[in-house]
Amino acid sequence: MSGDVTQLNARARGWLRHLWDKATTPDDWSSSGEPHEWWDRDSSAPMCAFPRFDLGESAYALPLMCEVTPAWREVYARIAREFCERHMTFWAAIDALVLIGEDPNVDRYPPEWQIYMPERLRGAYAPPGWIGNGDERWGLNPDPIAADGNVFFRGFFNLLLSVYAYVSGDTRYHEPFEVSGYMDRTFTWTQPELASFISAQLAARPEGPHCENTKIWPFCVSATGLGLKAYDAVNGTRLHTPFDAWTEFAQRHYMGRDRHGELEWFAFYYDPIERQACTFPDHVTALAPLVTLPYLYPQRPDWGQWLYEQSVRKLGWSNPKARINQFIPDPRAISIALLMAHELGDDITEARLRAHVEERCEPRTFGDENDRFGFFFGWGERYPRGQQSALLMVPEVGGRAAWSRWSNDANLSKFAAPTVEGVDYPSVGLSVARNDVDRGELLIQTYAATRSHAGDATSMRVVQIPDIDNVRITCDGDEFTAWRAAGPNAVELDLTIREHALVVRTGYHGRGAETPPKHAASAPAAVATATGGANADRSAVAPSPGAIAMVSSCRCC
């Protein structure tokens, strides 16, 4: 379960196929329309029962997949772009745009939702998710981004835009785009403006900006911080700096330790107007820090690891002798605990939680050709539950520590390296696409992403080749000749759609300062030793079948 992942496994390929469907199937997120039913607006209610959370969380697998196939990014870029475009619409900001003023239903919410309110306020207090835009204190903010509150809109949006930038290398959203607001008015933003707004506001409010009027969530402020960190990673800025002050503040005010120094309570959120923290009683308080960890840990690994260890111990999930109990009928906390156990290398807890997930969360393939994958949780629904599946896919797709790596140690060298483009996805996909800079080779594995298209002819290009005069290609171990030059630095390959293992000798050995970070250069050492082709003078030598066989070494196969 550990180590670098070098190939998209079957589940990752099935999830990618489903994400492609969701992203590229047109639907209407305007005020006159309604998102397709596969967009999740039910999970983790009341706070996450809005479709934008599906947009944000479904994007989490994309940078991890991009780390597995850094030389094939166009599919992730397309999906992320479609997510970003939806995040600018009415339905993405629906809570801020229609849940206006005081909540008229404060004494009508079901008991399952009342546990997400401070005990003393239940029955007289708006639940999480009721933003109350337009209330007396804050006024009406027609722009869902520019507000004193609503950080759970702009913070997650900036994170999503940063995912797009990370997988695409494109600055599309540095140019103005329109965001839908109150009464269908539109507001113009760029991502640099958005990120600067968030950073300046966080600096001015070290306790954290609020989401609903008025609730400050460690969960959302942490996600906001991660968005800034990812933005900095791609753009070389330092907008994340104010997050450090928030972490200091949060440790003093949003959690408490007992006399032994153990975690005693953690605020799910804090309402500064009511001066009340929403906490869960006793051991169950651990659910609150857990859901924060995917965002907090990449930014403050010391604090994040401590919170993780405290949480899984309190809940009994790390105890091999204890049963795994979910405590509330929402699998989010278990999904995140699994994500974090995988991230941190807590093998015992990971094995226990994986077994629980396999048994209870109904992982299965589905779709026309049974080639999509997701988690159905035994709920009898037509599509996999979006938010919950997205969280469970993170440890399926990425290797150990992969989740925090993409925002901490951004692999930007991939944008200058030989890259595969023009892949006719979803007919054909690439499960391996990465450069071995030591050998100057691009390693590719193709597969039929749509099974009924297997055997059809297809083509794809390899671009950014330093010297196409010395290009040599093998396919499944044999010399491959069905290719031609397609410009000064590109070649085009003609293939049939099925599983192929290609090695393109590009002569690319990295570019000085753009030397890939350690993780990107983690092509299996066995490749270099088994081929015998890595001549000292790096002359073009056809790779051996052994090299081809080993490029796909991974935990899943």
Added chain:
Amino acid sequence: MSALRTRIQVAALQSLLTVLGVLMALASRHVDRFRRQVTRDLLLEIRRADGARQQYRFHAGPRRMTLPRHAREHTDCTLTFPTARDGLRALLSPRAIGRIVEGMNAGELRIEGNAALLLWFHGLTRIVAPIGRSRRPRRASGSGVPIRTPERDAPYASRIIREPPVSELSRDWPQAWAAREKLLQLRAAAGERLPPG
């Protein structure tokens, strides 16, 4: 001797459960904070595996809680203690939920049905028997969480468009009203059954 002790413990647990129920039933008549939280028809049960047993019935219409004379088979949530002693220890503890969690993890204590209801029920019991503490951030002077007002002076705030307060969504935006009705926030408040997850 041990059989006698067990019988005493069972009787004590039964008494505790009944007294708790009577107090809660009274609260459901007279305490507004209690009544506002009774929003669904529910039946909860706390029992020992082979002895004490008490059901608590919540009525959303009159916002009352009653103690049924005759136990029903189907409940929305049942908490079963392995022994009366465990039940007494948990329910009288200032960290009742912690003890219940530990019992569940050890496999000795069972919750059937929706465990979230038990957390909600625990909150109701604390209205009549405020055992334990509510956690909140420290209020050390000068270091508490500040109460903010709308930001008008900071450079970033120049982007914030702040219009006069409104009490409800504009009636001139009918499509937004139609979309609003589809939100789970509104449907749940109207009594619609919650989707799983």
